[in-house]
Amino acid sequence: MKCIEFTTEPKRIRDFLSLPKRLYSRQDNTENPKQMRQILLGQHPLNKYFKLNKFIVYDEQKPVARFAITRYPKDKTAYFGFFECENDLKVAKEAFKIAERFAKNNSCDKIVGPVDASFWIKYRLKINKFDTPPYTGEPYNKDYYLELFQKNGYQICEHYTSNRYKAAQYKYMNAEYEGKYKEFVQKGYRIRSLKMEEYDADMKELYRLLTMLYSDFPIYKDLSEEDFIETFKSYKSIIDPTMVKFGYKNGEIVGFFISIPNYNNRVYHLNPLNLVKILKTRKEPQDYVMLYMGVDHAHHGLGRALVYSIIQELNRSKKPSIGALARDGKVTQNYAKDMIEDVYEYVLLEKKLDAKN
Numbered sequence: 001m002k003c004i005e006f007t008t009e010p011k012r013i014r015d016f017l018s019l020p021k022r023l024y025s026r027q028d029n030t031e032n033p034k035q036m037r038q039i040l041l042g043q044h045p046l047n048k049y050f051k052l053n054k055f056i057v058y059d060e061q062k063p064v065a066r067f068a069i070t071r072y073p074k075d076k077t078a079y080f081g082f083f084e085c086e087n088d089l090k091v092a093k094e095a096f097k098i099a100e101r102f103a104k105n106n107s108c109d110k111i112v113g114p115v116d117a118s119f120w121i122k123y124r125l126k127i128n129k130f131d132t133p134p135y136t137g138e139p140y141n142k143d144y145y146l147e148l149f150q151k152n153g154y155q156i157c158e159h160y161t162s163n164r165y166k167a168a169q170y171k172y173m174n175a176e177y178e179g180k181y182k183e184f185v186q187k188g189y190r191i192r193s194l195k196m197e198e199y200d201a202d203m204k205e206l207y208r209l210l211t212m213l214y215s216d217f218p219i220y221k222d223l224s225e226e227d228f229i230e231t232f233k234s235y236k237s238i239i240d241p242t243m244v245k246f247g248y249k250n251g252e253i254v255g256f257f258i259s260i261p262n263y264n265n266r267v268y269h270l271n272p273l274n275l276v277k278i279l280k281t282r283k284e285p286q287d288y289v290m291l292y293m294g295v296d297h298a299h300h301g302l303g304r305a306l307v308y309s310i311i312q313e314l315n316r317s318k319k320p321s322i323g324a325l326a327r328d329g330k331v332t333q334n335y336a337k338d339m340i341e342d343v344y345e346y347v348l349l350e351k352k353l354d355a356k357n
Contacts, residue, residue, distance in 0.1 A: 001057065001058065001059050001064075001090075001091065001094055002057070002058055003055055003056070003057045003058075003094060003095065003098045004055065004056050004058065005053060005054065005055050006054055006055075006056065007054075008040070008041055008042075012054075012056060013037065013040050013041070015056050015058075015063040015066075016036075016040060016054065016056055016063070016066050016082075017031075017033055017036060017037065018063060019063055019065075019066050019084040019085075020084055023084055023086070023142060024142075026269075027133050027264070027265065028133060028134055028140060028265065029265060029268075029269070030134050030138070030139075030140040030265045030268055031268065032267075032268040032269075033268075033269075034270075035121075035268075036082075039052070039117060039121075040052075040054060045227045045230045045231055046117065046118050046120060046121065046223065046227060046231065049072065049118070049221060049223060050070045050071065050072050050117060050118065050221075051070070051071045051072075052068050052069070052070050052117060053068060053069045053071075053102065054066075054067075054068045054082075055067055055068065055069075055095070055098060055099070055102075057085075057091060057094050057095050057098075059091070064085070064086045064088065064091045065083075065084065065085035065086065065091050065092065065094070065095040066082065066083070066084050066085075066095075067080060067081065067082055067083045067084075067095050067099055068080075068081055068082040068116075068117065069099055069102055069103060069111075070115060070117045070118070071106065071108070072221060076107065076108050076109045076110075077108060077109070077110055077111070077112055078099070078102070078103035078106070078108040078110070078111045078112075079111075079112055079113060079115035079117070079219065080099050080111050080112065080113030080114060080115065081113055081114045081115045081116040081117060081122075081123070082114075082116050082117070083095070083113065083114050083141075083145070084142075085142075085145070085148060087142070087144050089148065089151060092148040092151075092152065093151075093152060096148075096149075096152035096153075097152075099111060100351070100353065103353055104353055108353060109352070109353055109354075110350055110351060110352045110353055111154075111350065111351045111353065112157070112218075112219065112348065112349070112350045113125075113149070113154070113348075113349060113350075114139075114141070114145075114348075114349075115219055115348075118221065119214075119217065119219050119220045119221055120221075120223060120228075120231055122139050123139065123219060123348065124139045124158075124160055124325065124346040124347065124348055125139065125141055125145055125146060125149065125346060125347050125348070125349065126138065126139055126140055126141050126344070126345075126346050127146050127345050127346060127347055128344060128345045129342070129344045129345075130143045133264050133265070134264060134265055135162075135262050135264060135287075135289050135322050135324070136238075136260060136261075136262050136263045136264060136265070136267060136289050137260075137289055137291050137324055137325075138162070138324070138325075138344075139325075139346060140265075146347070149349050150349075152351075153351050154349040154350065154351045155349060155350060155351070156347045156348070156349055157218070157347075157348055157349060157350045158218050158327065158328070158347065158348035159327075159328045159345065159346070159347050160325050160326060160327050160328065160345070160346040160347070160348075161325075161326055161328070161343050161344065161345055161346070162322055162323060162324045162325055162326070162343070162344040162346070163322065163323040163326075163340045163342070163343055163344075164320065164321075164322050164340070164341055164342040164343070164344070165314075165320055165321045165322070165323065165336060165339040165340060165341065166320055166339055166341045167314070167318050167319055167320045168311055168314040168315045168318065168319075168339070174308070174311070174336065174338075176304065177304045177305070177307055177308035177311065177336075178308055180301055180302075180304040180305045180308065181304075181305040181308040181309065183301070183305070184247075184301070184302055184305040185305075187249075188249065188250070189247055189248065189249050189254075189299075189302065189305070190247070190248045190249075191245055191246070191247050191248075191305060191306065191309050192245070192246055192248070193241050193242050193243075193244060193245060193246075194239065194241040194244035194245075194246070195241065196236075196241050199236050200229065202246065203228070203229050203232060204225060204229070205246070205253045206246075206253070206256055206258075207225050207228045207229070208225075208253070209253050209254070209255075209256060209294060209296065210256065210292065210294055211223075211228070212296075213294040213295075213296070214294070217327070218327075218348060219348070234267075235260065238260055238261065238263060238267060238278065238282060239260050240259070240260065240261055240282070240285065240288075242313050243259035243260070243261075243288055243310065243313055244256075244257070244258050244259065245257040245306050245309050245310060247295070247299070247302050247305065247306055249299060254295065254296040254298070254299045254302065255294065255295040255296065255299060255302045255303065255305075255306055256292065256293065256294055256306075257290070257292075257293045257306040257307070257309070257310055258290070258291050258292040258293070259288045259289060259290045259291065259310065259321070260288065260289055260291060261281050261282055261285035261286075261287075261288055261289075262281075262285065262286065262287045262288060262289050262322065263277075263278055263281050263282075266278055266281075285317070285319060286319065287319050287320045287321055287322065288314070288319060288320075288321040288322070289321070289322045289324050290310070290321055290322065290323045290324055291324050291325075293306065293332055303331065303332070303335070304335070307335050307336060311336065322344075323335065323336075325346065
């Protein structure tokens with residue numbers, strides 16, 4: 001068994017991309033090969049922000065594990081990501097050993113993962129509910145990965161949940177949320193849906209608020225408005241504008257709620273058949289994924305008003321939804337508690353690097 005670091009060699013890139021195709025089925029493979037190839041070749045809009053070192057573990061000529069280490073300027077943390085591995089503790093041990101040695105040699109004081117290069121690309125490890133297909137935007141992995149991390153000295157440092165909400169009843173009403181909505185409207189707040197004809201302008205407004213509110217999240221890194229727009233431009237073709245809400249006070253955006261139809265993993269694998277399915281899902285979603293939400297801290301309570309506006313849309317469609325990836329301690333974990341029917345869990349892990357390791 002050997003571990004090889006590579007740059008842009010075509011064979012190594014093919015081997016790196018081959019592992020998910022072998023480990024996952026067509027229904028649960030969430031890697032976007034086009035995006036992954038861009039990242040490996042340094043052609044992704046976010047590559048300029050980090051340095052990526054890429055590795056493949058081989059058993060003879062067969063790739064059996066892969067990973068990459070991401071480093072940022074003035075950050076002594078090494079970010080371990082793009083991890084895929086056969087269900088073999090010996091293979092995993094080799095991958096984690098090489099990663100740790102590399103991090104130490106580059107004066108890092110800890111490793112955090114899984115982080116696929118950036119907060120804006122993908123991070124977190126799924127740890128339960130592997131009996132259902134991945135929803136759009138879900139960090140998905142093999143069910144044995146948590147054990148591989150923990151048996152190699154990693155400890156959980158952050159915990160996240162996604163709530164699956166049952167379909168809203170036709171006349172479902174939450175008095176508290178309705179009250180908040182009316183209260184904020186009476187105070188002069190305006191809540192509106194996304195305007196597709198003004199998509200770029202809306203994204204620019206969203207950028208200013210979202211980057212401010214998310215700046216204290218673990219592993220968050222700043223990016224320019226231009227790169228934010230470029231990174232999220234693909235959402236324009238899959239978004240349902242009625243399920244994206246913006247809250248305003250005196251003409252300034254102070255809150256947002258972003259949901260998309262659940263396409264499962266089809267948006268990562270664009271082919272003629274999947275394109276037909278995507279178009280059908282966009283027109284007639286089976287459920288929705290609530291991806292991002294934020295409210296300026298000076299406008300406490302607006303979140304419930306935004307949730308109410310989304311509940312009204314769900315009432316009309318009678319569709320279930322998933323409130324995705326709320327960090328422990330955030331109020332979004334407890335929104336509409338009476339509608340929760342299932343909870344998905346995710347973690348971020350770390351390993352401190354010191355003389356004892």
